[in-house]
Amino acid sequence: xxxxxxxxxxxxxxxxxxxxxxxxxxxxxxxxxxxxxxxxxxxxxxxxxxxxxxxxxxxxxxxxxxxxxxxxxxxxxxxxxxxxxxxxxxxxxxxxxxxxxxxxxxxxxxxxxxxxxxxxxxxxxxxxxx
Numbered sequence: 001x002x003x004x005x006x007x008x009x010x011x012x013x014x015x016x017x018x019x020x021x022x023x024x025x026x027x028x029x030x031x032x033x034x035x036x037x038x039x040x041x042x043x044x045x046x047x048x049x050x051x052x053x054x055x056x057x058x059x060x061x062x063x064x065x066x067x068x069x070x071x072x073x074x075x076x077x078x079x080x081x082x083x084x085x086x087x088x089x090x091x092x093x094x095x096x097x098x099x100x101x102x103x104x105x106x107x108x109x110x111x112x113x114x115x116x117x118x119x120x121x122x123x124x125x126x127x128x129x130x
Contacts, residue, residue: 003092004085006124007106007114015040016051018073022060025051025072036103038112039076048105048112049078082107083116093121 016025016037028037039049051072059065059075082105083092092104096118106114 001089001124002085003083003087003089003106003116004113006089006120007085007116008120009114010112013038013112013115016072018042018049018071018076018078020072022056022065022067022070022072022075026056026067029053036115038105038115039072039078039080041110045110047079047110048082048107049073049076050080050103050105051076052103080105084108085113089116089121089124092116096121 014028014032014034014037016028016039018039025037029035036050036052039051041048049072055075055077056067059070060067065075081095081099081101083095085106085108096102096104102118104116105112106116
């Protein structure tokens with residue numbers, strides 16, 4: 001099974017500008033009830049990023065950051081780790097486990113196609129046991 005058959009498509013993802021404040025990003029996460037947001041590219045040849053609860057906690061709690069002074073670009077993982085939509089899911093799963101990653105962006109030709117999460121993969125396994 002390919003990543004494209006399992007991933008959450010880009011139409012369902014929440015994006016944020018790298019120039020947004022962390023407060024704005026947190027507000028988007030709250031409204032959409034998500035644990036991560038995709039950080040948009042600033043130019044066609046630049047990279048997508050990923051902002052997660054973990055990034056926010058590390059910067060706010062551990063480093064005593066201010067959510068109104070910090071911008072998304074200050075704390076997001078950019079470039080985000082990604083895979084192709086044409087990759088077999090088992091390789092993406094191996095990559096996630098070996099690297100302790102919960103989410104992978106799905107990119108083709110440096111364009112966002114979706115996101116693959118551990119939850120997406122586990123859902124397939126659960127369907128298979130029913």
